[in-house]
Amino acid sequence: MPADRETDAARLRDVMAKDLARNGLLADPGWREAVERVPRHRFTPGFYLPADERDEQGLTVWEPVTAELDYGRWLTAAYSDTTLITQFDGDEPDWKTPHPRHGGAPTSSSTLPSLVVRMWADADVQEGHTVLEIGTGTGYSTALACERLGSTDITSIEVDPHRLEQAASALYGCGYTPTLAVADGLYGYWPEAKFDRIVAACSFRAVPPALLAQTRPGGKILLTLSGWLYGYARVLLTVTGDGTAEGQILPGTVSFMSARTHAAPSFGNPAHWAASLPEAGRIARHSPQRITVATEEAFHLRFLAQCAVPDTQTTTIGEVMHLIDVVTGSAATLTPRENGDWEVCEDGPVKLWERIEQVLSAYDAAGAPGPETFSLHIYDGGQHLWHPQMPGLPLSRL
Numbered sequence: 001m002p003a004d005r006e007t008d009a010a011r012l013r014d015v016m017a018k019d020l021a022r023n024g025l026l027a028d029p030g031w032r033e034a035v036e037r038v039p040r041h042r043f044t045p046g047f048y049l050p051a052d053e054r055d056e057q058g059l060t061v062w063e064p065v066t067a068e069l070d071y072g073r074w075l076t077a078a079y080s081d082t083t084l085i086t087q088f089d090g091d092e093p094d095w096k097t098p099h100p101r102h103g104g105a106p107t108s109s110s111t112l113p114s115l116v117v118r119m120w121a122d123a124d125v126q127e128g129h130t131v132l133e134i135g136t137g138t139g140y141s142t143a144l145a146c147e148r149l150g151s152t153d154i155t156s157i158e159v160d161p162h163r164l165e166q167a168a169s170a171l172y173g174c175g176y177t178p179t180l181a182v183a184d185g186l187y188g189y190w191p192e193a194k195f196d197r198i199v200a201a202c203s204f205r206a207v208p209p210a211l212l213a214q215t216r217p218g219g220k221i222l223l224t225l226s227g228w229l230y231g232y233a234r235v236l237l238t239v240t241g242d243g244t245a246e247g248q249i250l251p252g253t254v255s256f257m258s259a260r261t262h263a264a265p266s267f268g269n270p271a272h273w274a275a276s277l278p279e280a281g282r283i284a285r286h287s288p289q290r291i292t293v294a295t296e297e298a299f300h301l302r303f304l305a306q307c308a309v310p311d312t313q314t315t316t317i318g319e320v321m322h323l324i325d326v327v328t329g330s331a332a333t334l335t336p337r338e339n340g341d342w343e344v345c346e347d348g349p350v351k352l353w354e355r356i357e358q359v360l361s362a363y364d365a366a367g368a369p370g371p372e373t374f375s376l377h378i379y380d381g382g383q384h385l386w387h388p389q390m391p392g393l394p395l396s397r398l
Contacts, residue, residue: 005067005075009041012079016113020081025114028121034147035113040078043140043170044110046095047084049077055102062088064098084110086138090260092162106257108163110138111201115254120145122236122250123199123222129153132192132214134185134223135201135256139167146176154178155192157185159260186261188214195219203232203256205310206383207376209243217241224256225376228264228313229291231303232256235376243381249374253299264313270322273331274345281333281345284353286360288321288334288342300371304363305356307385308393312352323352362390 017026017036026032048062055061062085067074077084087093088104119141125131127149136142136158145154158164161182168180183189185200186208193214203226211221221237232255237247258264267273291302306312311327323332323346330348337343344353363369366389377384 005041006039008075009039009079012075013039016079016081020114020117023114026117030148031117031121031144034144035117038140038143038147039174040110040113040140041075042174043138043143043167044078044084044086046093046098047077047086047110048088048101049073049084051100057102059103062101062104064093064095064100066095066098069098081112081114083112083115084138086110087160087163090160092160107260108137108160109257110140111256113140113144116141116144119199119201119222120148122234123197123220125149125197125199129196130192130194131155132157132189132195132198133201134188134198136164136167136180137201138163139171141201142167142178143171143174143176146171146178151177155181155189155195157181157183157189159184184261185259186210190214198222200224201256202259203262204259205262207235207237207245207378212239212243212245212378215239215245220247221245224254225303226256226258226262227303227306227310229302229306229309230255231291231306232299233303233371233374237376237378243378245376245378247376249371249376249385251370251372253296265326267313267324267326270315270317270324273324274320274322274333277331277333277345277347279345281335281343284334284342284344285357288353290360291356292321297368301360301363303371304359308355308359309350309352325350325352359390359393362393366390 017032020026021032046066049065051061051063065074085106087108088101088106090107130153133142133156136156142156156178164182179192181189188210194216195214196216196219198211198215198221200223203224205227215221219239224232224234226232234250234254235247237245239245291298291305312323312325315322319336321334328349330350330352332346332352335343346353374385374387
């Protein structure tokens with residue numbers, strides 16, 4: 001590796017650390033030192049960045065970026081506070097002869113450094129803690145933890161064998177020696193349990209029971225809850241023992257790729273589902289735009305709506321929004337009218353939009369409470385999202 005590459009990387013790494021510190025994202029001197037020392041470029045030899053324009057079908061064009069293709073762009077991006085996509089649809093690229101991607105679902109990445117540090121800090125990870133990281137990815141996050149805490153008590157698992165092989169090579173090449181294993185995060189990693197902290201770099205539909213069982217009483221679990229409506233919320237749980245835990249929903253609009261075993265199933269042709277709906281419907285009490293627009297409130301409301309109808313997916317064809325529940329066989333459509341109203345038609349055991357409307361109305365009546373005012377309680381085999389001013393709603397059980 002050319003000496004000037006390491007010199008360039010050190011300079012850019014120093015600039016990134018200063019920028020993060022200036023923005024209040026590196027308050028802990030130990031984490032700042034870790035960011036200053038860990039060579040992110042060694043963990044990201046190739047990644048994709050979006051092109052300026054979409055293709056003729058409206059799909060995002062993802063351009064491969066490597067040192068060989070464009071050294072400056074590659075190294076600058078590696079030391080930017082940006083998530084770098086390294087894999088789509090589970091297909092490992094050949095970085096020696098990479099090709100652009102058109103659309104696709106990201107399945108592995110190097111998370112933006114500020115979020116990585118924020119996660120370790122939010123989990124209150126301290127020296128001497130035994131730590132399980134779920135989702136090794138490129139290994140960059142693992143390296144930061146090893147730099148800050150030492151490698152001895154760090155365990156990191158990854159479901160993709162090739163991804164873990166690449167991460168292991170980078171980690172060991174940099175002198176970090178955590179315990180690594182190919183494993184499904186849904187089941188944690190019993191051989192190294194129990195843990196003081198579990199931190200997940202992927203999202204789950206519900207907190208996996210195995211993680212509760214593998215955490216010491218008083219230990220903490222930091223993970224992101226997600227679902228088939230693509231609603232997200234981060235939660236920090238304190239485990240109290242015997243399969244019980246409680247904690248707060250954290251503020252912010254953070255999203256993570258879903259654990260592969262929790263990915264949404266295919267639902268078929270929306271027209272087939274819509275064919276069974278009544279021809280005439282009712283006027284919706286709430287516009288679907290309340291959970292679809294690009295605002296922080298809509299981000300929060302989409303998660304609450306998802307808790308009310310956890311098996312529901314959505315797609316929009318033309319101007320019509322379809323809601324489809326493959327578990328119960330329920331379906332709904334929302335169609336805009338010229339006067340600005342929306343007509344809702346729904347059928348099946350669960351009236352999907354009606355249930356979402358109950359949550360939206362209760363949210364409004366409670367004064368639009370933010371994410372941090374909700375708490376998650378796990379007991380008696382159930383997971384209950386609770387708010388003091390919104391009791392008894394469909395969102396109470398995940």
